[in-house]
Every structure is written in structure tokens, then in C-alpha cells.
Amino acid sequence: MAAGSRSSRCGSCHESTKCRWHSKKVNQLSRLIIPWLVVDRGAPSFHSLLLPLLVLASLSAAAQTPDVSRRSLIHGLIVTAQGQPVACATVEMRDLRGRKIATSFTDTAGKFAITTAAQPGEYMLLAAKELQIEDERITLDQPDREVTIALPAAPRTAVAMSLPMYAVSVQELRVPGKARAHLKLAQEKFSRSNLAGAQREIDQALQVDSIYAAAFSMRALLRLALRDFSGAIEDATLALTLDPGEADACVALATAYNSRGEFQMAEAAALRALAMRPDFWQGRLELAEAFYGQGRLILALRELDELNKDFPDTHLVRGNILVLLSRSEEAAKEFSQFLHEAPNDPRKEQVKSIVSRSSDTGMLTSLQ
Numbered sequence: 419m420a421a422g423s424r425s426s427r428c429g430s431c432h433e434s435t436k437c438r439w440h441s442k443k444v445n446q447l448s449r450l451i452i453p454w455l456v457v458d459r460g461a462p463s464f465h466s467l468l469l470p471l472l473v474l475a476s477l478s479a480a481a482q483t484p485d486v487s488r489r490s491l492i493h494g495l496i497v498t499a500q501g502q503p504v505a506c507a508t509v510e511m512r513d514l515r516g517r518k519i520a521t522s523f524t525d526t527a528g529k530f531a532i533t534t535a536a537q538p539g540e541y542m543l544l545a546a547k548e549l550q551i552e553d554e555r556i557t558l559d560q561p562d563r564e565v566t567i568a569l570p571a572a573p574r575t576a577v578a579m580s581l582p583m584y585a586v587s588v589q590e591l592r593v594p595g596k597a598r599a600h601l602k603l604a605q606e607k608f609s610r611s612n613l614a615g616a617q618r619e620i621d622q623a624l625q626v627d628s629i630y631a632a633a634f635s636m637r638a639l640l641r642l643a644l645r646d647f648s649g650a651i652e653d654a655t656l657a658l659t660l661d662p663g664e665a666d667a668c669v670a671l672a673t674a675y676n677s678r679g680e681f682q683m684a685e686a687a688a689l690r691a692l693a694m695r696p697d698f699w700q701g702r703l704e705l706a707e708a709f710y711g712q713g714r715l716i717l718a719l720r721e722l723d724e725l726n727k728d729f730p731d732t733h734l735v736r737g738n739i740l741v742l743l744s745r746s747e748e749a750a751k752e753f754s755q756f757l758h759e760a761p762n763d764p765r766k767e768q769v770k771s772i773v774s775r776s777s778d779t780g781m782l783t784s785l786q
Contacts, residue, residue: 488535489533489534489535489561490533490534490535490536490558490560490561490562490563491531491532491533491561491562491563492511492531492532492533492534492543492556492558492563492565493529493530493531493532493562493563493564493565494529494530494564494565494566494567495524495527495528495529495530495566495567496509496524496528496530496545496547496566496567496569497528497566497567497568497569498568498569498571499568499569499570499571501568502528503524503526503527503528503529504524504528504545504547504550504569505524505525505526505527505528506523506524506547507523507524507528507530507545507546507547507569508521508522508523508544508545508546508547509521509522509523509524509530509532509543509544509545509567510543510544510545510546510720511532511534511536511541511542511543512541512542512544512716512720513536513541513542514540514541514542514716514743515743515744515745516715516716516719516739516740516743516745519534519536519541520532520533520534534558536558537558538558538559539557539558540555540556540557540558541555541556541557541558542554542555542556542716543555543556543565543567544716544717544720545567545569546569546720547569548696549689549692549693549696550569550570550571551569551570551717551720552567552568552569552570553714553716553717554567593627593630593632594626594627596626597623597624597626597627597630597633598623600619600620600622600623600626600633601619601620601623601630601632601633601636603615603619604616604617604619604620604623604633604636604640605636607619608636608639608640608643613640613643613644616636616640617637617640620633620636620637620640629660630660631657631658631660631661631664631667632657632661632664632666634653634654634656634657634660634667635653635654635657635664635666635667635670636666637653638650638651638653638654638657638667638670638671638674639666639670641653642670642673642674642677645677647674647677647678648674650670650671650673650674651671651674651675653667653670654667654668654670654671654674655667655671657670658671663694665691665694665695665698665701668687668688668690668691668694668701669687669688669691669698669700669701669704671683671684671687672684672685672687672688672691672701672704672705672708673704675687675708676704676707676708676711679711681707681708681709681711681712682708682712684704684705684707684708684711685705685708685709685712687704688701688702688704688705688708689705691704692705699725699727699729702721702724702725702727703722703725703727703729703731703732703735705721706718706719706721706722706725706735707735709721710735710738710739715739715742715743716743718735718739719736719739719740719743722735722736722739728759729759730756730759730760730763731756733752733753733755733756733759734752734753734756734765734769736749736752737749737750737752737753737756740752750773753769753772753773754773756769757769757770757773
């Protein structure tokens with residue numbers, strides 16, 4: 419769901435029907451009464467034999483036909499880590515293959531309700547409020563299911579809480595114009611894959627200003643391109659020490675940690691970036707990759723849904739997730755879209771091999 423639509427729903431949370439608490443509904447099942455059949459004591463007629471058979475056949479058919487009127491109520495509370503109710507949180511019900519079944523919103527008391535005709539079995543409930551998100555696996559085995567989910571502490575930093583979005587930090591304001599000019603040239607050369615040229619411009623920027631946080635962030639990105647993940651972490655950490663509001667450094671950290679398989683560290687860094695810049699799509703992509711790396715596949719898929727970005731790596735990550743959720747046909751489409759959008763990507767041969775094997779065997783594997 420796009421951020422805009424979420425805010426519009428929550429803006430009228432106190433009175434809106436979107437956040438209205440639904441009273442508990444219990445379906446009453448009527449008893450099926452089978453009348454006694456009275457048969458003559460003499461030899462049974464054809465009709466007297468046929469009637470019991472028809473009754474038994476109708477009962478058998480009724481037992482095998484799903485009861486479309488069967489509905490279950492899932493309700494409960496969304497609270498903070500301290501137990502306080504969370505108003506206007508989004509609650510999603512998804513099946514174990516990640517398909518969304520229903521969505522609800524909490525009222526001012528943190529209560530939610532979902533009425534569903536879903537079959538008995540296991541499902542995932544996702545609760546989210548801004549950057550606080552939690553998932554819980556539930557078993558739907560009765561008409562009334564009550565759930566309480568506690569969201570983790572909000573990942574907002576002191577800087578993100580105190581500065582308006584896109585505010586320029588004091589550290590950034592003091593940077594000499596010459597250093598800024600070199601950094602701009604570095605970014606242009608980096609975008610054209612001229613890594614050596616970008617390195618020279620970054621070095622010159624740091625000669626002019628040795629504590630230029632954005633230059634260290636840029637150098638972290640350069641080191642990521644060179645697969646120097648430890649160097650990228652070192653530069654990004656230094657950038658954040660110099661300027662805690664350097665969101666690009668957080669994304670560089672998240673990317674480096676994901677590349678090293680340190681997914682919880684990547685999650686924390688991505689959340690920090692999004693706390694500073696909620697529309698920073700690269701941060702949300704890294705968050706999805708961090709959830710994917712932790713095996714929290716449905717959460718990862720949800721973040722990609724929130725991202726809603728047509729970018730080669732989003733198709734690649736989504737394809738991997740869909741493979742593991744046994745949605746091979748959809749995964750193949752994502753891999754094909756990746757190949758279409760990134761024909762020169764170094765991973766293309768591996769992706770081509772995966773798609774080719776799936777055509778031959780009908781099975782897909784994820785990109786390692």
C-alpha cells in the first residue's frame with residue numbers, strides 16, 4: 419500500500435469506518451433434522467426403497483460441499499513493546515505463500531477485527547505502524563480467534579526525530595564549495611561506471627575537507643561497487659560519526675551488511691535510513707533483502723509491495739522470494755523482467771540458466 423493511501427486512512431482514524439471496531443459476530447449453525455421414514459410392514463415398494471437412498475445421497479453431497487457461509491473472526495490488539503495500544507496500525511492476513519487475504523486497521527484503542535471465509539489452517543498476521551512491523555503465525559481452527567501482537571520499538575534516531583525531512587545538517591552547511599564540486603563530479607562519474615574517475619574526485623574532495631561526511635558516504639558506495647564490503651562499512655560508519663543525519667551512509671551500511679550475510683545489522687541500518695527519509699526506496703529494498711536473508715519471506719514480500727518500484731533488483735529479490743514461497747510461475751516472470759531491464763548485469767547468465775532450467779523441468783531455483 420502506498421504511503422499516501424495509508425496516511426489518508428489514518429488521518430481519519432478516530433471516526434472513520436476504516437478504523438471502526440467491529441462487534442463480535444458468531445454464526446449460529448442450525449441442526450439438520452432427519453424425519454423418520456414410515457414403511458409398510460409388507461414387502462417394500464420401489465418408492466419406499468428409493469426414498470432412503472435419496473436422503474443418504476443428499477446428506478453425503480452436503481458433507482462434501484464446502485460451507486461457503488462459514489466465516490471466522492480474527493480480532494485482538496496491536497500494542498507497543500511497553501503494552502500501550504497502537505492506533506491506526508495496519509493488520510494484514512496472508513496465507514503461507516504470501517498472498518494477501520484481508521486487511522484491517524486498529525482503532526484508537528488498538529483493536530482490530532478481520533472477518534474471513536478462509537479455510538482452517540495456518541496463516542500469517544502482519545502488523546505495521548510506519549517503520550514498526552511484526553509478524554505472527556496463527557492457526558485458524560475455530561470461529562473466533564483472538565491475537566495480541568506487540569510491535570518492536572520505533573527505530574527512529576534522535577536526529578530523525580528532531581530534524582524535518584530533508585533538512586540540511588550543520589555539518590553539511592560548513593562544507594566548502596570546492597569540495598562539493600568534486601563530490602558532484604564523483605557522483606556523475608560513478609553513475610557512468612567510471613569508478614577510477616569517481617575515486618579521484620572523492621580523494622580531491624577529502625583533500626579540501628577531510629571531515630566531509632557525504633564524501634565518505636560516496637566512497638562507501640564506490641567500495642561496494644568494488645565488493646570491498648569491509649571498507650564500505652568503515653567509510654559509512656565514519657560518515658555517520660561525522661554526520662548522524664547522513665542517510666546515504668545508512669543505505670551503504672545496509673547493503674554491505676546484506677552482502678556479508680549480517681542480515682539483522684542490515685535491517686537496523688535500513689530502518690535508520692528510512693527513519694530519516696521514509697521515501698528512500700533503496701533503503702526499503704535493502705530492508706526487504708534483510709528480511710529475505712532472515713527467512714522472513716512474507717515480511718520481505720510485503721516490503722516490496724510497499725516499495726512498488728520498477729527496478730531490476732526489485733524483480734530479482736521478488737523472484738527469489740516467490741521461488742521459496744512455491745510461486746514458480748510468478749517468479750519466472752520476475753526473473754524475465756530482470757533480464758529485460760538489466761541485459762548487461764553480471765548476474766544475467768545465472769538468471770538465464772535458472773529460467774532455462776525451469777522451462778525444461780517446470781521447476782525454479784532461487785539466485786544464490
